[in-house]
Amino acid sequence: MLEVGAIWGFTSTTMASLMFLWPMYKQFVPYQVRHYLEKTLQKYLDKFFMIKDSNNVCIRFPEYTGKGLSRSRSYDEIRNYLSSISTARAKRLKAKESENSKSLVLCLDDNEALKDVFQGVKVIWSSTVGTKEDRSVSNEGRYWTLSFDNKHRDMITKTYLDHVLREGKEIALKNRERKLYTNNSGSEYSSWREGLWSNVPFNHHASFETLGMDLDKKEEIKKDLLKFSKEKDYYRKVAKPWKRGYLLFGPPGTGKSTMISAMANFLEYDVYDLELTTVKDNSELKKLMLDTKGKSIVVIEDIDCSLDLTRHRKKKKEEDEDEEEEEKKKEVEKLLKKERGHKESKVTLSGLLNAVDGLWSACSDEKIIVFTTNFVDNLDPALIRRGRMEYHIEMSYCRFEAFKVLAKNYLENESHDLYGEIGRLLEEVDVSPADVAENLMPKSDEDDADICFRRLVKSLEEEKKKKIEKEARKNKKKAEDNVKQEKQNKVKGMVTK
Numbered sequence: 001m002l003e004v005g006a007i008w009g010f011t012s013t014t015m016a017s018l019m020f021l022w023p024m025y026k027q028f029v030p031y032q033v034r035h036y037l038e039k040t041l042q043k044y045l046d047k048f049f050m051i052k053d054s055n056n057v058c059i060r061f062p063e064y065t066g067k068g069l070s071r072s073r074s075y076d077e078i079r080n081y082l083s084s085i086s087t088a089r090a091k092r093l094k095a096k097e098s099e100n101s102k103s104l105v106l107c108l109d110d111n112e113a114l115k116d117v118f119q120g121v122k123v124i125w126s127s128t129v130g131t132k133e134d135r136s137v138s139n140e141g142r143y144w145t146l147s148f149d150n151k152h153r154d155m156i157t158k159t160y161l162d163h164v165l166r167e168g169k170e171i172a173l174k175n176r177e178r179k180l181y182t183n184n185s186g187s188e189y190s191s192w193r194e195g196l197w198s199n200v201p202f203n204h205h206a207s208f209e210t211l212g213m214d215l216d217k218k219e220e221i222k223k224d225l226l227k228f229s230k231e232k233d234y235y236r237k238v239a240k241p242w243k244r245g246y247l248l249f250g251p252p253g254t255g256k257s258t259m260i261s262a263m264a265n266f267l268e269y270d271v272y273d274l275e276l277t278t279v280k281d282n283s284e285l286k287k288l289m290l291d292t293k294g295k296s297i298v299v300i301e302d303i304d305c306s307l308d309l310t311r312h313r314k315k316k317k318e319e320d321e322d323e324e325e326e327e328k329k330k331e332v333e334k335l336l337k338k339e340r341g342h343k344e345s346k347v348t349l350s351g352l353l354n355a356v357d358g359l360w361s362a363c364s365d366e367k368i369i370v371f372t373t374n375f376v377d378n379l380d381p382a383l384i385r386r387g388r389m390e391y392h393i394e395m396s397y398c399r400f401e402a403f404k405v406l407a408k409n410y411l412e413n414e415s416h417d418l419y420g421e422i423g424r425l426l427e428e429v430d431v432s433p434a435d436v437a438e439n440l441m442p443k444s445d446e447d448d449a450d451i452c453f454r455r456l457v458k459s460l461e462e463e464k465k466k467k468i469e470k471e472a473r474k475n476k477k478k479a480e481d482n483v484k485q486e487k488q489n490k491v492k493g494m495v496t497k
């Protein structure tokens with residue numbers, strides 16, 4: 001047996017050598033070699049400590065699964081979960097810029113281990129980069145390993161893993177960068193290169209707070225949206241696809257598009273702006289709808305202009321009268337399209353109805369469909385019937401309540417001497433919130449709230465004058481028509497006598 005003095009002597013000599021060698025190792029061994037040596041050592045230490053406990057169970061979650069090398073969803077969900085706990089606990093993290101995330105993602109570095117405790121049970125997660133051999137044998141690049149004591153097998157495999165995957169999914173949804181999609185025309189090069197939809201980050205800042213409209217109506221819409229987004233189980237129970245249709249109608253500039261952005265921001269949904277005129281036919285429309293993800297709003301703007309959806313409503317008599325004129329119009333349109341190189345869309349009303357609530361529309365989760373139109377009366381009733389477009393929202397001209405929101409928004413103003421006059425004028429004339437907003441927007445550094453309100457009053461008075469003149473012209477014409485009619489009646493009466 002070694003004596004205490006000998007042990008001390010040995011230890012101190014070893015320490016002295018190490019202290020001497022360490023700076024040399026740092027100075028002369030290249031960084032890449034050092035990094036490799038340290039990683040390998042760490043890996044063997046991890047393996048050693050894991051194997052040491054023979055009661056441990058290990059589950060491996062590879063990054064890619066199957067022969068097609070499809071990315072494993074659970075790998076990503078675990079990464080999100082571990083990111084959330086490792087930011088505070090892990091010693092070595094890896095920063096990643098992700099295409100789908102709005103901020104930098106910090107996650108556990110390669111060949112690192114992390115402890116997690118769930119319901120009092122300790123588990124160890126480690127991240128491993130597969131060796132070249134691993135990759136050639138089983139295509140395994142990176143993988144997570146979860147190790148835990150065998151006695152907790154049931155709880156970990158049933159409850160804990162469920163918890164990790166659910167949390168991971170929620171984190172991904174919260175962190176994702178929301179997108180605005182637009183459909184590629186079937187004939188475009190981009191449609192086969194990028195897929196059916198192209199996207200850009202969705203950066204519209206409209207919100208319900210900045211939307212000028214009747215306050216009660218606004219609250220009602222918010223409540224409706226919120227209820228829809230939480231009702232997954234209810235929709236399943238009543239055997240309805242988890243989707244809701246909104247029809248936004250009203251004159252130009254009353255905030256229909258702005259309302260869509262506010263809805264998307266409120267629910268944190270993506271937006272799919274579907275340009276129906278570039279969709280080749282019903283089957284392409286079906287593919288486009290199938291290619292949309294959940295938590296999204298599919299929008300068809302100006303639906304009355306997108307397709308010839310109005311013709312189906314025409315009564316036979318009206319059809320006969322207009323037939324000739326319609327045919328001529330169509331011919332001219334066709335020629336114009338041909339000249340411009342357009343291909344006419346063959347999407348039909350029934351194709352669109354199927355897209356909105358056909359059998360396969362139940363294939364994805366949580367979707368809102370919005371149609372907008374300036375002329376609601378022109379639409380086929382089948383398209384907008386309740387049950388298909390469940391919620392009809394009329395976006396109307398600007399009245400005093402909407403004006404107050406706009407004034408706060410554009411000028412940070414909540415009271416002014418002219419409020420009374422503006423309120424009165426807004427009841428007398430029909431102007432869109434877009435027109436009011438334009439007047440409220442300062443045009444130079446000198447423009448303050450007072451100047452902007454006066455400009456608005458002036459413009460409203462002009463509108464009022466125009467309205468009075470228009471009404472006078474209308475009344476005059478009516479009176480003239482009446483006189484004409486009376487004269488004709490008199491002549492008719494004389495002839496019959």
Ligand SMILES: Nc1ncnc2c1ncn2[C@@H]1O[C@H](COP(=O)(O)OP(=O)(O)OP(=O)(O)O)[C@@H](O)[C@H]1O
Pocket residue numbers: 210211212213250251252253254255256257258259374395402406432433434435437
């Ligand atoms: N209700 C509103 N609240 C706040 N801003 C509005 C409102 N309505 C219109 N605006 C302003 O006017 C601009 C045009 O509005 P928007 O495009 O939403 O109107 P729209 O109803 O979609 O018109 P169109 O029928 O021509 O498509 C918006 O950028 C917004 O700034």
Ligand SMILES: [Mg+2]
Pocket residue numbers: 256257258301372
């Ligand atoms: Mg619009």
